[in-house]
Amino acid sequence: MRTHILVPTALLLLGACTLTACSDGAGVVESSPARAQAGPSSPGAPAVDPSKIKGLEIVSDSSEHGSCPFAVSYPKVPGARAMTAALKKDVDQRLATFRSSRCGSDSTAVGELNISHRFLAASGDVLGVRLTTLDSSGAGNPRTAKSYWYDGKDGAYHPALDLVADGSRNAFVAALKKRLKGREGVDPALLDEAFADTRDLADLLGDLSFTADGGLRVHVAPGAVGGAAAGAYVVSLTEAATTPWLSPFGKRAQKQSEHPGDGLDLGSTRTPAAVPTHTASADDDTDCKKVKCIALTFDDGPAAPESASLLHHLARYKARATFFVVGQNVATHPELVRAEARAGHEIGNHSWNHPDLTKLTSRQAASQLGRTSAAIKAATGKTPTLFRPPYGAVNTRVKAATTLSPALWDIDTEDWKYRDSAKVARKVIAKARRNSVVLMHDIHPTSVAAVPQILRTLTAKGMHFVTVSHLRATL
Template sequence: MRTHRLLPSLLLLGSLALATACSSGSPGTASGTATARPGASAAPSPTRTVDPARIKGLQIVSDNSESTSCAWATSYPDVPGATAMTAEMKKDVQWRLAAFRASCEDGSASDDGGELNISHQFLVASGDVLGVRLTTLGGSGAGSGLGRRTYWYDGGAGRSRTALDLVDSGSREAFLAALRSGLEGREGTDPDTLDQAFGDRSALTGELDDMAFTATGGLRVTFDPGAVGAGAAGSYVVTLPKATVTPWLSAFGKRVQEQSVSPSGSLDLGATATPTPAVPTHTASGDDDTDCEQVKCVALTFDDGPSATYTATLLTHLAQYDARATFFTVGQNVVAHPALVRAEVRAGNEVGNHSYSHPDLTKLTAEEVAYQLNRTSAAIKAATGQAPTLFRPPYGAVNSTVRQATRLSAVLWTLDTEDWKYPDAARVAQSVISKVKRNDVVLLHDIHPTSVAAVPQILRTLSAQGYHFVTVSHLRATM
């Protein structure tokens, strides 16, 4: 996932929307990409949509800071059977995160501390092949700019593959020649630039790390900004038609092409087991007659989920105390685990919007803010039948542009546990118990095991002190 420096305004645009499609000369789009440019989704997606909820045993590995001075959010999928591929993604994400955090600490990041956002998109998950794209926006130093990399897993061979492994080694010269031809005459390129880019084969093959098949079998190759042309021109995309590229594909590439065009509907990577945590079946009436003018109320809120590993346990804890909470969910996690979101609502909890990929919304345009929030609201409604009315801006960062871009009501907090910073269940519990006041809105996260482990002590202690646990909307309505 190579990256190149871009102007700040370009950094905020989506990964593929900056690109110019070779076949049409018009901006290419990828409506399935978490960071795709807002407004571009009206055009057809070049790749077939993958429903991650159908991947058995899928877990989304998410983490983020809550500090606006060094804001970061990362996510990548962990699919049973693709252990080696998961390890590669984890290594790359950790390297970029370590570099970014070091730059924040030594002051080499931007004046406001900068931001790192790594999101994921499934390209194909069918038969015995799996393809995932990680998109990086922001960062600092060597890891700065806009970068994409596609990761591939060959279940038949039981190994990870690179993007270039889609092309047979004996056909790569013809393949590279076709790519160069597709770039010639494009704005921002010239013969000297292409000679330099294609002359160094070792460097060029390293740049060929974002490749995926279209729904019609063509091969779409995306070059990061600055790789083959002027960086300010954005990404360059060359799409080779199916008839052209098929003779050049490796055996693995042909299997990926087949599953991209006509998915089999199931994924089998040879995993011996695909454990999927049971979804809680707790139910509670949508009505809550707690009168917060007469009794002590507190609103527990949980950000960044749902988590396949921890949210189900949290729901069980809440049900044991007849407690209701508000979950501010991240869209890409909602899409992966809609059953958990339904379980949240079924148990009488409230589901709010926490953006699609957890960017600092104040650094986006109004159009981009709307895209992040609208896409997440649509995912929540698809999962539960109910559209959210509340949103919590990532990092608590909100301004007039963000507020004017949505009809959702912004919700911050009055008590911050800083549970993301201190992975200690006892400390998290005490941070609530020792500081809580009537009508507080408490910030927690259900992607951290120690935070979920702290909840029983919080519920037990505060219940004994006469507190009632209600949703944010209920607290607002009855104060």
Template sequence: MRTHLLIPSLLLLGSLSMATACSSGSSGTAGGTATAAPGSSATASPVRSVDPSKIKGLQIVSDNSEDTSCAWATSYPDVPGATAATEAMKKDVEARLALFRESCADAADASGAELNISHGFLVASGDVLGVRLTTLGGGGVGSGLSRRTYWYDGRAGAYRTALDLVGSGSRSAFVAALKSRLQGREGTDAQTLDQAFADPSLLAGELDDMAFTADGGLRVTFDPGTVGAVPAGSYSVTVPKKTVTPWLSDFGARAQRQSVSPSGSLDLGAAATPTPAVPTHTASGDDDTDCAKVTCVALTFDDGPSTAYTATLLTYLAQYQARATFFTVGQNVVAHPALVRAEVRAGHEVGNHSYSHPDLTRLNSEQVAYQLSRTSAAIKAATGTAPTLFRPPYGALNSTVRRATRLSPVLWTLDTEDWKYPDAAKVAQSVVSKVKRNDVVLMHDIHPTSVAAVPEILRALSAREYHFVTVSHLRSTM
């Protein structure tokens, strides 16, 4: 994956809707784009969508900071059996994050720097797994857009690069076909194309984003600046099925078949993976707490649901009959809808926290609407009810964001900074020692120490006769 010097306003604002569209959910297209790239065709066959909730044992590895001066959010999937692919994604994400944090530390003024790494599934069927990671930003002069696909061959038990989809003896013909389809397109020229493919040893880095379309073609997407002028953005080329099929490797042929006609199940040779139990706690009825008469507090949890921690948190809350508000990230909702249903069933409120956790104030109104509407749709699909509240990532809110949605924004009055201090006792004390009546407390259910702090918070505040309510209930009864 090549690093290019790009202008943040050009790519972060101009490409986010396109990049996020590449993340697959239960609807839409996994490899489609919200806006056509210079090298793409508006009538090109889409990449078939994948429902991640059908992947047994799937965990989404998410992390982020809430430091607005150097904001970052990362996610990638951990699929049972595909350890080598998971490790490859983890290595790349950690390297990107380390470079970003280093650039923030070195910059005289890192204000506004952001790194966002999101994921989407290309295929998860038979013995084939395909995942795309989309990176936006990176801070400073080097901010930009890049994408990479990660493949796993369950039959061989091996991680595969995108280039491994093409047989080694057919790569020259494949590259020639790509160059032929790129020539003459706006922003490209023969010299640039020759330079892009001049060194065969660098092909894996240049051709690192490939996915099969629903009709069997192989779509290759190039990061900005790779095969054309940077201002032109990304270029996509689709080699039709009839042309590309003879060039595919054995693994590529299997990946093509599973992309065109998914078998309906994924078997990567992993030992049987038990499905984590989803809590069955059920609210006893509507909350009749009158916060005008008693002392209330609204506990809120961002960035989930998490298969590792959210179920435990729901159990803790149920033990005290406490209600809370969960501001969920869309790509986690589509992966774990049962957990979102469990939140609602237990009497909690589910709000919108965007689809991939970008700073919404850096986007235009269309891109903001896309992030929020896609998440609201996922929540409604999981629970039957669309959310009414949203919390902007990093608390970043401006007039553009407000105008792009009818959702009511929710910030907070007490920040535990639990992302910064992975210490359960410290997190609990940050609430118990500072909380005031009608506070909205910010926490996260993707951190084990944050969830571990909840029992002490509930115990200590219950002893002081606090009542735990949702944000909407607090607002309606204050």
């Protein structure tokens, strides 16, 4: 069990993929050349720009403490209520199970829960989402994935197998079995048993998606046809082979994956919150050697509308802060990240989707941070210099995988645990000291609501709110 050791502030302050090697959101390699059916030239998944999905919100929750390490997210798309309900149900169930077994005061369990999302299609009237779950708190293969599909034409949520027509499923299954036979690690007896009962097919084949050239990629559930340690077995089928088996919805999903339009609008009636237009008049000239400074930091955003509200609060007190953003949220709300930077705040890197970087390989950790830095630069024009390792977990391998400087904290509000604005504000005010670095999260409305009282009270005590890099530079 990892716990934070609160060290002196000065120390804290110093301190598109292919099929054969597709890194998922948690930095885990989705398939290896030995298990992938196609070669390195196989086309990857269609590119989807989540910022083009009208009314999109990302529902996120996470802790920042190594004693209860979890981070989950899923998209909430207006007009796709049934699909959102299915995503919410699955995520909530996994999170509740994890927290009950892992996060109790007397728990001796170990492991981490990370549920990330990726859009498979978002065009015309078709929406596809994959949830990837990394749960290392139990036995068996820790990584699973499931794809969810939505038909905007009929207003219906579809599990993955609905992409295949009922009358074609026998032929589809026969083709899959043929491709799987003889593969390394596949047990012939398990293979026959797994496909024997058609009632289990929806679970067995719960992750289907299209490639950019209209082919179908099938992930067979881990442990179903071979050892669980081998992970999911991936079969790629060409467009010519796939098309005759598809249902009418499956053919529309294939078309929108192969020839996507410009964004998705399923009838959103929600008026998005206005993006703040605050602009910093000049560089911050606060001299922290002469005045009392404190650095407020906000993790896991940007989030709509919470981050926009936070920017208004900060502007009212001319306070500057540091936002440690998550890459998948930057891709969804680049306009909020631009607004944060324009207002004079610092943008730091908090990984692509909040995994424990010390549990990843050097390459995976570099990918998590590199993708996020690229998204930040695309949104703001500037590459970040700081990163905050999820859960404060950092080691020499992670440091060697990036040129970014790690930035931890000495005041943990635990606002992920206590959704109480007054309690969060009291904790910051009581613990605030000169040169403190405060950890908060702008994905929680209650945390954002605590900020005005924090700013008002500490300003009256003569404190100045600066970014982490400014605090470092002026000590």
